Amino acid sequence: MTGILTGPEMLALIERLYPICRSITGDGVRRTLEIVGEHLPLTVSEVPTGTPVLDWNVPREWNIRDAYVKDASGRRVVDFRASNLHVLGYSVPVSGVFTLDELRPHLHTLPDQPDLVPYRTSYYAETWGFCLSRRTLDAMDEGPYEVLIDSTLEDGHLTYAEHVVPGQVEDEVLISCHVCHPSLANDNLAGVAVAVALAGRLADPYYTYRFLFAPGTIGAITWLARNDTGRIRHGLTLACAGDPGTLTYKRSRRGDAAIDRAVTHVLKGRPHTVLDFSPYGYDERQFCSPGFDLPVGSLTRTPYAGYPEYHTSADNPGFVSPEALADTLETLWQVTRVLEGDRSYVNLSPYGEPQLGRRGLYGSLGGRSDTKQAQMAMLWVLNLSDGEHTLLDIADRSGMPFAVVAEAADALTGAGLLKERA
């Protein structure tokens, strides 16, 4: 159990989780959640195979012990023990002898990135396969090869976990990350690590924060099928949180939800990208399906499929950095500061400006043109606190940081000039 994770501690967590062979079901997910559970108390749910969840059914559970392609000399040309990426995710068991030509339909490579092993899965069509570098494939002779995939695909469970930080209100902020990818660091162990760190940093928040660690697509669908989403006020899917790129925010389907405005406010003034919603990417696809239409955006650094290491063996712990992880965390923290602090106030002295100087809120020497930011913030808060504007509205309109505006509101409230709107 830790408090707040530093950048290096987040990276250490990623390195520890990296070797585990995760999939949408199975012991890899369970082991991952056990390790996360060392940092945060988790409520783990196990949903039986076959359970109807929205338009889907919980699939069979997949587990794997070993897999290889051995050449005539007995050498493992492709070896699951070297990297779990070498097996097509959800492969059915296979054991036999194949020539290279017979094997080819089951071999996946990246011709344009000949040194890298691709990440591939086949969740919903029963097949088997191996992923390998193009160079390895090019060096293979005609065989025959001894082939083994020692996997099981049997009735079992789908596993997900939740961590809740109780707030002053039951309204929730949902932070969701997928935990179904095997040895891929940025996508999405980095998201998991930043979520763990954020959870550790929240103390007595206003909102209740729910962290969801679930396999992609089917995990989110299962969670949505089993829970009331009515309390979710704001949400983010978190992924690709540790690469060297700048931050990217993808808006919720609503486009102008408070979470959209909070994240874009925090990102202002630093290099970043804002994308409109599209129905592809991470589990915002599910949260933003039209039946739910939840105010859930997506925060990443370089987004999905936007970097050459994406879904390859190059997305390893060396691809993520403590600095990038800490930067994502700090941004996310600032977003929570905006969500937590955004309120609507009413100016109790709305006719003309109140005399701030008399109340010690204003510099006494007139004629100077370098008015201070704090004083400008007070004037903005007074001018726009008509019940129609929140502090975030005021921060956006004035171009001032939210924190400065919120401090001004505090000072004015303390002076009896402002009160929170009922």
Next chain:
Amino acid sequence: MTGILTGPEMLALIERLYPICRSITGDGVRRTLEIVGEHLPLTVSEVPTGTPVLDWNVPREWNIRDAYVKDASGRRVVDFRASNLHVLGYSVPVSGVFTLDELRPHLHTLPDQPDLVPYRTSYYAETWGFCLSRRTLDAMDEGPYEVLIDSTLEDGHLTYAEHVVPGQVEDEVLISCHVCHPSLANDNLAGVAVAVALAGRLADPYYTYRFLFAPGTIGAITWLARNDTGRIRHGLTLACAGDPGTLTYKRSRRGDAAIDRAVTHVLKGRPHTVLDFSPYGYDERQFCSPGFDLPVGSLTRTPYAGYPEYHTSADNPGFVSPEALADTLETLWQVTRVLEGDRSYVNLSPYGEPQLGRRGLYGSLGGRSDTKQAQMAMLWVLNLSDGEHTLLDIADRSGMPFAVVAEAADALTGAGLLKERA
């Protein structure tokens, strides 16, 4: 009677219509409609001179047999038989001998385009005149000249014609072109030819299509005075449809009518111009007068007065090309595809994404980042089919071609995941 006209066939039609001396009334319009009637069954209306039509009255009918300015040697210096542009449109009859100085107030030239003959009319002020090139005028001596305009301006009729392609519904798409210009090819025989070709291409459409061939201004006013416009759902005036310039769309007065959105969608991704409505140009002026305010835009290539050949003898059949005519037709056809196909659907499985793979609608191999356009279109249609968005909305928001989105909707409807909104 033909089916669909090709580009060269449209040009052949233009060449056949070109020599006829058209005006807002008279036998030139009748002869033009007879030739159009060889391609399309037409309902021809004859409205008597003096009939009140909105704020106007149907004018007298103008017909002309010959006109010239002869020099002392008997040579026709200006000769109606060489080009009907040489006579000021609607000239009253004249016969007499004039010196050049006496003639000058009746002679119209283009000083900046000295080789070209201008097109001029005087419909509502009784006068007579000749149009000639500046070079011809400069070569004329002081005269005297024998002058004849063998015209009649008498009670008669205004003539217009309609061709209707019945649709599944009585709601109408109006395509209107003016047929009052004499020997001018792009303005507007090209519009007439493209309209004829479009009419031939429509087979069992959803909407009823009404093609109106009428003289400019007074023809549209006469038609509006005599017909109920309540069935017009979408409309276009069509002109300057064959010049080498790029396409130009001028929005309806409403600015965001379905026709405005359909045309701008189709034009996206190719060089084009979109103009806001202005109360000048072609008969959209009448259709978009505030009392009617019909959703009628204007499609041209280079717009009104935007090319040096405009309203001169250089707007001859050599100025229009089969390729440009075919391109205008194809664009117009695509516009009708959008109008015909734009529907609002409801996602029947709106909670989370439905499992497309199970229904054979989705590639089975996961992990790849090159999602196909058809799959993306299905995700967009599912996500936005909440009863608030039509397929055109979805095409615009996704940046995908309408046809791809419409096909996705068909596939999803076939799979029982979508139904058309009642």
Next chain:
Amino acid sequence: MTGILTGPEMLALIERLYPICRSITGDGVRRTLEIVGEHLPLTVSEVPTGTPVLDWNVPREWNIRDAYVKDASGRRVVDFRASNLHVLGYSVPVSGVFTLDELRPHLHTLPDQPDLVPYRTSYYAETWGFCLSRRTLDAMDEGPYEVLIDSTLEDGHLTYAEHVVPGQVEDEVLISCHVCHPSLANDNLAGVAVAVALAGRLADPYYTYRFLFAPGTIGAITWLARNDTGRIRHGLTLACAGDPGTLTYKRSRRGDAAIDRAVTHVLKGRPHTVLDFSPYGYDERQFCSPGFDLPVGSLTRTPYAGYPEYHTSADNPGFVSPEALADTLETLWQVTRVLEGDRSYVNLSPYGEPQLGRRGLYGSLGGRSDTKQAQMAMLWVLNLSDGEHTLLDIADRSGMPFAVVAEAADALTGAGLLKERA
């Protein structure tokens, strides 16, 4: 008493007002209003010290006769008689002998502009001080110095004045300028001079025009506390009206009030700047406080604090020019033309275009593409006079000058085609 002031006459008025030592109260304001009163009949209000006005109280009245810092030789190193800027505004009386070190906390300079004397005040914290150039300060030895400020700060009155030009309606246009700055020419004697000139130019206007000459902040607050603002339809604060910069308009808090649209229309097509509202600057701060939220914008040339001469001894009559003053006046005059003339009309012949030619409103020769601006304006007015658009809307949408559109409306009204909307 004058009629319209020319640019040189405005400058002459500025030069005459320049030497007077104004403050937020006292005889300097009274003397200023006496001189303005030679041009315009004024109603002067005197509000006693201590009177509660909104959140404030009318302060004591400040008057000053002399002030200096004398060196050992008796020379006035700092001399109020040379410039009234040398005394910190609202200084309490002081008389004594001080070393330079003792004096330093009371001396204000501009280190970055070493030749200039700053303008400083201390209205609401009792203190005293001198303003001087940095060069003067650097040349001072350690003293001691004989120091005198012969001022009084006693119960008295706050003084402001109003000039009203009665209109056809009681709805008001408010033009407000501050009269509290001592020897500063652009800020705001230029504003005062332009206001005086505008008042002289208005004759039998539609709106009633109220010109307010009041000390900044407390003057506006006092006026707001004592008057009903319900009649104010449009308003402007006027300041910095004579510097060589281009015009700047700062929108009202509402952002899209008629005054905002009128000024931006008039400024279109010439170099200018439009700023969104912010709760700092001149007395628009008070008029646009949320309780009042009046449609009051701010017209300046270079805005507040935007020029190096701002609030220094360099803002002298040499900084303003007759040309700039006349340009500001003419712009303001054009704004009043828009406010006065903006009306909503109804097209009485809205079905199709009415036949303008029959009514002598349209050129008779067709076919030409150089339609005249006046004809285009008539078509625009007819097309948009549906009760939803005012003449200013039409001018903005058509891109035509307001005056041309208004003339078209007059012509159409004269022809019985248009009537003013009830």
